[in-house]
Amino acid sequence: MIRKLSVTFLFLALHLTSSAQDLDYFAELNAPLSFGDSRFNALAGNMVGMSGSLTALALNPATVGLYRQDAFSASGNIFNSRNRSTNGGTLGNSSNLNVGNVGFVARDPNNGWHVFFSYNTDQLYRGRLRNNEANGGSILSQFINNAAGTPPEYLPELGPYEDMMYQSYAVDYNSNTGNYFAPANLFDVNTKHLYFRQGMRNRWTLGTGKGLTQRFYVGGSLSFVHTFETVEITHEESFNETTDLTDFTMEEWWNNSAVGITGNVGFYYRPVQSLRIAAAFELPSIYGFNQDWETKFRADRPSISASGITAEGYGEMYQWSMMTAPKLRGGITFVGGRTGLLTVNYTYAPTAAGRMFSRNERYLNESIDS
Numbered sequence: 001m002i003r004k005l006s007v008t009f010l011f012l013a014l015h016l017t018s019s020a021q022d023l024d025y026f027a028e029l030n031a032p033l034s035f036g037d038s039r040f041n042a043l044a045g046n047m048v049g050m051s052g053s054l055t056a057l058a059l060n061p062a063t064v065g066l067y068r069q070d071a072f073s074a075s076g077n078i079f080n081s082r083n084r085s086t087n088g089g090t091l092g093n094s095s096n097l098n099v100g101n102v103g104f105v106a107r108d109p110n111n112g113w114h115v116f117f118s119y120n121t122d123q124l125y126r127g128r129l130r131n132n133e134a135n136g137g138s139i140l141s142q143f144i145n146n147a148a149g150t151p152p153e154y155l156p157e158l159g160p161y162e163d164m165m166y167q168s169y170a171v172d173y174n175s176n177t178g179n180y181f182a183p184a185n186l187f188d189v190n191t192k193h194l195y196f197r198q199g200m201r202n203r204w205t206l207g208t209g210k211g212l213t214q215r216f217y218v219g220g221s222l223s224f225v226h227t228f229e230t231v232e233i234t235h236e237e238s239f240n241e242t243t244d245l246t247d248f249t250m251e252e253w254w255n256n257s258a259v260g261i262t263g264n265v266g267f268y269y270r271p272v273q274s275l276r277i278a279a280a281f282e283l284p285s286i287y288g289f290n291q292d293w294e295t296k297f298r299a300d301r302p303s304i305s306a307s308g309i310t311a312e313g314y315g316e317m318y319q320w321s322m323m324t325a326p327k328l329r330g331g332i333t334f335v336g337g338r339t340g341l342l343t344v345n346y347t348y349a350p351t352a353a354g355r356m357f358s359r360n361e362r363y364l365n366e367s368i369d370s
Contacts, residue, residue, distance in 0.1 A: 028123065028125075028201075029201070029227065029260075029285065029287065029322070029324050040053040040055035040056050040101075054071075054073045054101055054103035054104075054105070054116065054118040054120075055100075055101050055118065055120050057103070057105075057116050057118055057205070057207065057221075058118045058120055058203060058205040058207070058221065058223065059264070059266075059280055059282075059329060060219070060264075060266035060268065060278055060279075060280040060329065061116070061205075061207035061208065061209045061219030061220055061221040061264065061265070061266055061280075062209045062217045062218050062219035062266040062267050062268040062278065062280070063209065063217065063219070063266075063268050063278070064105060064114045064115075064116045064207065064208070064209035064219055065112070065114060065209045065210050065211040065217035065218075065219065065268070066211075066217065066268070067105045067107060067114055068107075069107065070104070070105055070106055070107055071104065071105040072103070072104045072105075073101065073102070073103055073104070074099070074101065074102045075099075075100045075101040075102075076097065076098065076099055076100055077097075077098065077100040077121070078095065078096070078097050079095065079096045079097075079098065079124045079126055080093070080094070080095045080096075081093070081094045081095075081126055081127050081128070083127065083128070083129045091129055091130050091131055092127070092128035092129045092130045092195075093128060094126045094127055094128040094196075094198075095126075096124060096126050096198070098121055098124070098200065099119070099121065100120070100121050101118065101119065101120050101121070102118075102119045103116060103117055103118035103119060103120075104116065104117055111210075112210045112211060113208050113209070113210045114208065114209055114210065115206075115207070115208050116205075116206075116207055116208070116209075117204075117205070117206050118203075118204075118205045118207075119202065119203070119204055119205075120202070120203045120205070121200055121201070121202060121203075122200075122201040122202065122203050122225070123200060123201040123227075124199075124200050125197055125198060125199035125200060125201075125229045126197065126198050126199075127195070127196070127197045128195070128196050128197075129193070129194070129195040129196075130193070130194055131191075131192075131193045132190075132191070132192050132193075133190070133191045133193075134190050135188055135189070135190070135240070136187075136189055136190075136191055137186060137187050137189060138182070138184075138186040138187070138189045138191075138237055138239075138248070139191075139235060139237065139248075139250065140165060140170060140171065140182055140186055140237075140248065141186050143161050143162050143165045143171075144165070144171060144179075144180045144181070144182070144186075146158065146159065146161075146162050147162040147165070147166070147180050148178065148179050148180065149178045149179070150162070150178075151173075151178070152166050152173055160295065161295075164295070164297040164311040165180075165297065166180065167297075167311040168297040168298060168299045168309050168310060168311035169299050169301055169304050169305075169309045170182060170245065170248055170297065170299035182245055183242060183243045183244035183245045183301070184239035184241065184242035184243065184244070184245040184246075185239065185240070185241035185242065186239075188239070188240045188241045189237050189238065189239055189240065190237070190238045190240065191235065191236065191237050191238075192234075192235075192236040193233075193234070193235050193236075194232075194233070194234045194235075195231075195232075195233050196231070196232045196233075197229060197230070197231045197232075198229065198230055199227070199228050199229025199230060199256075200227070200228070200229075201225065201226070201227040202225065202226045202227075203223050203224070203225050204223065204224045204225075204226075205221050205222070205223040206221060206222055206223075207219060207220060207221025207222070208220065208221070215269060215270045215271060216267065216268070216269050216270075217267065217268040217269075218265075218266070218267050218268075219265070219266055219267075219268075220263065220264065220265040220266075221263060221264055222261070222262075222263045223261070223262050223263065223264070224259070224260070224261055225259070225260040225261070225262065225285060225287075226257075226258070226259050226260075227256075227257070227258050227260070227287070228255075228256065228257040228258070229255070229256050229257075230253075230254075230255050230256075231252070231253070231254050231255075231256075232252070232253050233250075233251065233252040233253075234249070234250075234251050235249070235250040235251075236248075236249050236250075237249070244301045244302065244303050244304075245299060245300070245301050246300045246301070246302065247298075247299070247300040248297075248298070248299050248300070249296075249297070249298040250295070250296070250297055250298075251295065251296045251298075252293075252294070252295045252296075253293075253294045253295075254291060254292060254293040254294070255291065255292045255293075256289065256290075256291045257289070257290055257291075258287040258288060258289040258290070259287070259288055260285040260286055260287040260288070260324075261285070261286055262282060262283050262284065262285040262286070263282075263283050264280050264281060264282040264283065265280065265281055266278065266279060266280030266281070266329075267279060267280075273335070274334060274335050274336070274337075275332070275333070275334060275335070276332070276333045276335065277331075277332050277333075278330065278331055278332075279328070279329065279330040279331075280328075280329045280330075281326065281327075281328050281329075282326060282327040282328075282329070283326055284323045284324055284325060284326050284353070284354070285323070285324040286321070286322075286323050287321060287322050287323075287324070288319075288321050289319060289320050289321065289322065290319055291319070296310060296311070297310070297311045298310045298311075322354065322355065323354055323355045324354050325349045325350050325351045325352070325353040325354045326349070326350070326353065327347060327348070327349045328347070328348040328349075329345070329346070329347045329348075330345070330346050330347075331343060331344060331345035331346065332344055
């Protein structure tokens with residue numbers, strides 16, 4: 001048995017903006033993205049032109065039939081993200097070294113069915129954002145607007161942030177108007193904001209494929225997907241003009257993890273030596289999510305407490321399930337001998353077919369420590 005070992009490193013530079021704080025898992029998990037091994041990335045996600053990429057095998061298992069010998073492959077990559085403000089100043093950087101792909105192909109020369117296993121890094125969640133602002137607005141304004149007209153005893157039903165805003169004594173309630181107000185100017189505030197996110201989506205794929213003829217190949221696979229991330233946010237405010245409230249701090253931490261399962265089938269067709277056509281259909285992925293969430297508000301008001309009042313909220317065990325959209329991948333490649341190749345790939349993912357279902361959230365009221 002002949003084994004091939006290829007270790008390569010791929011340098012990635014991704015530009016992330018502050019909108020990354022809006023963690024839309026539904027959109028991210030629907031994205032047909034995979035980092036994987038160096039050959040897959042060097043060919044811009046090509047799964048049609050040639051064999052040799054075990055990441056491409058995970059997307060189209062039919063190409064395993066092209067292997068003429070057993071193979072082993074490993075690939076690493078370095079991920080770097082840089083956040084920039086609109087004026088070009090760097091707000092934050094984050095780097096990560098990880099294994100992009102590990103896998104092997106085992107041939108069966110007797111019946112022609114080849115088996116493969118492939119581990120791939122589909123996505124990396126990594127970002128760091130630091131943002132300082134002077135004489136800006138307070139985050140309390142949106143909570144005050146949301147809470148308007150809701151008595152304090154009903155704030156827990158309205159939302160945790162609005163309830164904690166009141167429980168931490170960051171605002172007072174006017175029973176005559178039904179509105180909340182802060183004893184400070186909310187439009188003259190110095191803020192410090194720190195956001196850090198890390199995590200990844202991994203895929204383990206076991207599949208098989210066979211050449212029905214010398215020109216036509218078919219295959220299928222089963223994939224287990226694991227996605228996880230940790231997010232930490234610290235938001236500090238100092239009020240320049242105040243009658244009582246001097247400082248406000250909001251801290252959040254949450255940990256998301258999910259396990260999913262999916263499968264796909266594909267074909268590879270080579271009518272002539274210079275032309276290759278391939279397509280693969282991936283079933284919807286079913287994910288079961290668990291989320292641990294903690295948040296803390298602190299307000300400094302000398303008239304109430306010299307040390308500040310803290311409200312802590314725990315969203316214990318947010319649980320839900322989701323189904324991503326199916327994906328249809330296809331491509332065509334023209335090969336010009338040893339000169340080069342021209343390939344066009346296409347992925348269709350009807351995100352409207354995805355669903356969020358069986359959601360079960362649990363929230364515990366805050367306890368106040370003074």
